[in-house]
Amino acid sequence: xxxxxxxxxxxxxxxxxxxxxxxxxxxxxxxxxxxxxxxxxxxxxxxxxxxxxxxxxxxxxxxxxxxxxxxxxxxxxxxxxxxxxxxxxxxxxxxxxxxxxxxxxxxxxxxxxxxxxxxxxxx
Numbered sequence: 001x002x003x004x005x006x007x008x009x010x011x012x013x014x015x016x017x018x019x020x021x022x023x024x025x026x027x028x029x030x031x032x033x034x035x036x037x038x039x040x041x042x043x044x045x046x047x048x049x050x051x052x053x054x055x056x057x058x059x060x061x062x063x064x065x066x067x068x069x070x071x072x073x074x075x076x077x078x079x080x081x082x083x084x085x086x087x088x089x090x091x092x093x094x095x096x097x098x099x100x101x102x103x104x105x106x107x108x109x110x111x112x113x114x115x116x117x118x119x120x121x122x123x
Contacts, residue, residue: 008103010110013074033073037112040069040078044108051101060086070111078104078111 021029047062063086070079081104088097 006103006106008107008110009077010107011076011080012111013076016072016074036069036073040066040073040075040108041112043069044112048105056089060089063089075111077107081107 017029017033020032023029024032043062043066047059047066050056050059050062063082067079067082067086070076070082081100085097085100085104088094088100
């Protein structure tokens with residue numbers, strides 16, 4: 001029996017976070033980035049609950065919000081997969097949505113993991 005172990009590359013751009021630090025200073029930037037990462041985690045948790053409950057009506061808007069917030073922090077992969085999930089819902093493709101949803105969960109877990117260094121990698 002073959003066991004598939006999907007591996008998703010996580011792409012990020014350190015530019016947006018570096019600009020936040022440059023513009024706001026270290027302490028204020030750390031607070032802002034930490035707050036936005038927390039909001040992203042909460043948003044992803046809320047989306048996960050809606051998907052589990054098959055409450056898909058508001059999800060395209062939630063995926064757009066996730067995409068925008070991720071892009072503001074340079075989380076390129078997270079923003080891109082959120083856009084793909086929204087597209088699958090809007091086109092009414094449940095098979096594609098299931099696959100993209102699984103990928104979004106994997107990417108979000110790695111992108112939002114505690115200790116993930118937003119300035120450590122760039123495109």
